[in-house]
Amino acid sequence: MGVDATTMVPASEQVLADLVAYFDVDFAYLRHTDHEHRRTVLVAEWPRRPEPPEPDPLRVIEFDRADSLFRASEHAIEPIVVSRGDEYPDYQETIRRATGVASVVTAFVPLVSRGKATGVLGFVRRGDRAWTTRELNVLKAIAALFAQLQARVEAEDRLRYIASHDDLTGLANRRALLEYMEQRLAPGNPGPVATFFLDLDRLKALNDFLGHNAGDNFIRALSARLRENFEPDDMIARLGGDEFVIVLAKTIDPVAAELEANRIQELVGRRVSVGQESVSRGVSVGVALGVPGETTVSDVLRRADHALLSAKSGGGNGVAVFTDAMRLQFELQDDVEVNLRSAVSDGSMVLHYQPEVDLRTGRIVALEALVRWQHPTRGLLPPGAFVSVAEATNLAGELGRWVIRSACSQFADWRRRGLAANVVIRINVSPVQLVSADFVERIEDILRLFGIDGSSVCLEITEHVVVQDLVRTRLTLRGLKRMGVQIAIDDFGTGYSSLSHLKALPVDAVKIDRGFVQRLGDSNDDLAIVKSIIGLAGSFGLGVVGEGVETPMAARTLVGLGCYRAQGFLIARPMPAEEVEAQLREGRIPLDLDLPRAGRGVAPS
The missing domain is CATH 3.20.20.450 (EAL domain)
Structure with a gap:
């Protein structure tokens, strides 16, 4: 199937619809297993439930709090058929609450990749239904195809992630930053768009005097702190070395932008444990505001960089907002x-x-x-x-x-x-x-x-x-x-x-x-x-x-x-x-x- 991450759900729904019709069942679903966080996540279902409860008990199920059948699916590599109420009764209750059906027969077919359970293909039918060995073998083959598709999509996602993220911190890289700013500065979007160019003061001294990995550890800790203190929609990018760029998703004026830059300074200035030492670094921040449809990405970044140079001119640990006076300076x-x-x-x-x-x-x-x-x-x-x-x-x-x-x-x-x-x-x-x-x-x-x-x-x-x-x-x-x-x-x-x-x-x-x-x-x-x-x-x-x-x-x-x-x-x-x-x-x-x-x-x- 020519499927990627963006088309995975509709393509899977189409296959589930065909399987529902072919095997004469009432409901089918595809779930992926997240072993890192020990949970099972709903990918697609057919037919779609018209009004799932909120929160949806079937969307994400933690294995530690799951019913017995879902717990079994964490590591199961062979199909499980549940046909009586005394088999996995807690699972039967989960399905009853989610679908409104009191008595069901379930075929539970694991997705297996390299001998490891990576998900499950599930089928539910009201009343009685016998699943033959031949049918289960067919479903195992279909589940294997889903497992291959899932592995390919995850690999492609991983490649896209690597291409757009900094390998040391997991923050966005320059490529992702430019793509994000192109969207934010497109005509018709709200503005102004505030951009903050950060440069840590004398980071290399940590490496020279506290050990080779001290600077990297400081960067990782600082990156985690920035993620914790900004909104998920804000862009935080590391350009390499000791340079970062932050672009806010919300719109703010120059006065508020300068206050935000001061907040960034305070965040960066908090001490970080590096080995046996507790250290901190100052940061210089250059601020520039762009207007969607009028200002290009290169203009905004150049102005923020100019403002940063102005902020550093006083010896570091400064804040500067790009102004007409700075424009004259670079003239x-x-x-x-x-x-x-x-x-x-x-x-x-x-x-x-x-x-x-x-x-x-x-x-x-x-x-x-x-x-x-x-x-x-x-x-x-x-x-x-x-x-x-x-x-x-x-x-x-x-x-x-x-x-x-x-x-x-x-x-x-x-x-x-x-x-x-x-x-x-x-x-x-x-x-x-x-x-x-x-x-x-x-x-x-x-x-x-x-x-x-x-x-x-x-x-x-x-x-x-x-x-x-x-x-x-x-x-x-x-x-x-x-x-x-x-x-x-x-x-x-x-x-x-x-x-x-x-x-x-x-x-x-x-x-x-x-x-x-x-x-x-x-x-x-x-x-x-x-x-x-x-x-x-x-x-x-x-x-x-x-x-x-x-x-x-x-x-x-x-x-x-x-x-x-x-x-x-x-x-x-x-x-x-x-x-x-x-x-x-x-x-x-x-x-x-x-x-x-x-x-x-x-x-x-």
């Missing part, structure tokens, strides 16, 4: 892409410098060079507005060379004037620069040109740069170390590096990602991760720097953990060269951290 990105190339060569780029200090004394130990773009119409743009565009348009190498050369030129000028004698200049290096064949030679030429010793320069690379091309990275870093150049891993703890990388590469220091440092004093999870990073750095003999220090509590916590070097807005914001000079003359930045006496002392040079 800025287009502007940047068009004009960035000329900006690198026409003098529009400038460098600001952010001091790094010893928290115990306030002594300036390093300056990090940070690029800015003096845009002709949009003012001073931070690197977040254009660096990603530079990387995507093959300008990262040219921009990076300008930054290194300009930073070293300024640093050499300070050195000549006696302003940075015991200070290290820190310069960020892009992935494109690090894997270029002539990078080491370029650095050597610049150091020779400006008369700078290599030990006064620290090049910072992010964790994901390390793993992109480990062989080339190792060769490049070894070449730099031969010149005495220091190497630091920036944004450490965000989930890319491993112990083997730290062991294999000639690294001098790690800089703890600002996302962990900012909430020290408020988050036990971040405290545990920072403590682990400091311990890890110590075991490898590496220096450690805390980034993003914005509160005295964070600074005091770092000192208490043995991390004395730090930078952040609490200490000083990035400044133009002329403003930094005043602090270099002083040699230190006054800090009032109220450190215990054991934490004070003379910083090592």
Whole structure:
């Protein structure tokens, strides 16, 4: 039979109707056995009962509460014929209540697949009826065909399920999400349609510091929680990794959508047991509303993604609803892409410098060079507005060379004037620069040109740069170390590096990602991760720097953990060269951290 899940019931009813007529019975039914939940489920019946009671006692029957005949059907593989009232009397009573017939004869023929009962084909006749062996053999053959059909339909259902669901969580996948949104945004449907784009904050850190399966276990627990707290008609999809999309079946306005996003944050933020630990993660949520018949699926998802980027821009754990202001922001990105190339060569780029200090004394130990773009119409743009565009348009190498050369030129000028004698200049290096064949030679030429010793320069690379091309990275870093150049891993703890990388590469220091440092004093999870990073750095003999220090509590916590070097807005914001000079003359930045006496002392040079 050319039957699938959508046509299974009407096709089965047609067959049952033919069997009712052929065998001269009053009623026939087909049931499937759900062994996982130990119940038997009505698939089709003929003739249909005109007004089944509510609830229908025959629709779903739990084996634990079933009558004796239905209990026997859970594992029966041979036909059962019931012709007298004293045989299975409780079953006779079930049929009497469901059909109104006082005395019946029943033929109960199991569906069998691979020696296991998978359902039953049942026939009921009022009064007396003898079932011959030949008739029962015919019915066994028909039941076998139904069992084959059932197995095929279940296999097809399973394939459809796999094609439309995430294998880790059982949630819908991207394909199912797009199909659902196409239906919801079709003309004539109610709107607006609220879409929530979720991105968990620093999930990979759970894997790195709590074990390989910790992230997966967290995702599974979170997915179950989301299912429990949304309506069955709502769409919850996992796009992979730590990204989810939720589309509500009901219509809500922007204000209600933002409130719903806050509720989602609260749900995600509840703690989850992962092994022996109880952990939580923040989540950033981007919200977009679509209008059926006017907004396409791609438009809604793109807007939700833009809103998510806005929500994450503040360091994570934010909520943002897509607005016209965001549309202007992404128009800025287009502007940047068009004009960035000329900006690198026409003098529009400038460098600001952010001091790094010893928290115990306030002594300036390093300056990090940070690029800015003096845009002709949009003012001073931070690197977040254009660096990603530079990387995507093959300008990262040219921009990076300008930054290194300009930073070293300024640093050499300070050195000549006696302003940075015991200070290290820190310069960020892009992935494109690090894997270029002539990078080491370029650095050597610049150091020779400006008369700078290599030990006064620290090049910072992010964790994901390390793993992109480990062989080339190792060769490049070894070449730099031969010149005495220091190497630091920036944004450490965000989930890319491993112990083997730290062991294999000639690294001098790690800089703890600002996302962990900012909430020290408020988050036990971040405290545990920072403590682990400091311990890890110590075991490898590496220096450690805390980034993003914005509160005295964070600074005091770092000192208490043995991390004395730090930078952040609490200490000083990035400044133009002329403003930094005043602090270099002083040699230190006054800090009032109220450190215990054991934490004070003379910083090592």
